[in-house]
Amino acid sequence: MTKSPTSLLAGNKVIPVLVIEDPADALPLAQCLVDNGLPVLEITLRSDAALAAIETIASKVDGAIVGVGSILNGAQLQSAKDAGGQFGVSPGVSNALLDVLVDNDWPFLPGAGTLSEMLTLRDAGYFDQKLFPAAVLGGLSMLKAVAGPVADISFCPTGGIKPDNAAEFLAQPNVFAIGGTWIAPLDLVRARDWAEIGKRAAEAAKLA
Ligand code: 3PG
Helix, strand or coil: CCCCCHHHHCCCCEEEEECCCCHHHHHHHHHHHHHCCCCEEEEECCCCCHHHHHHHHHHHCCCCEEEEECCCCHHHHHHHHHCCCCEEECCCCCHHHHHHHHCCCCCEECEECCHHHHHHHHHCCCCEEEECCCCCCCCHHHHHHHHCCCCCCEEEEECCCCHHHHHHHHHCCCECCEEECCCCCHHHHHCCCHHHHHHHHHHHHHHC
8 A cells, every 4th residue: 555755744845865974973963954944854775874874863853754765676665664764765666666665555755757657656556756856857847747747746856956946846836845965965964064054954944
């Protein structure tokens, strides 16, 4: 049975996409984002420290809603669940991952980049999808173009969302949230610049 994560988002519309390389950064980074109004996090499985970071945040940061991103296969999905992730996100969906998803009721935001992928996911019961990489696919033009033919699909565009275009994306009727790395990019995380990340998070939280 497929399940959308949107009820978990509780109205939060901006999702920082995170790469955490040092497990010691997990707690201060997540706390900083939650404290500045962004409780929904997408921690990507793009680092060796990701699963440890997910476990730490899920067990120690009150109010954090822990999503796990960059899930490419069933094994990663299982590890993400086991680590305490509350929902999963993928950049796209292979046939093998789709088979795992339809047998799973873990909330999941699957990625799509074409009408055919959107329809495949829709047939599987996913009406909430990640549009990725949104800017490369045409950004607002793509969202407007698909709003007619697939009017019942709602998107979280990610990939190329920045402070100067975030509000426009959020204003699209077929957008329920946006995601991106601009709030806590890797260079600021490596520098442990929680002040700057907190400032960016507070600004992003105002968008919603
Ligand atoms: C993702 O995994 O969703 C993307 O890396 C986010 O893209 P961005 O770096 O352009 O925000």
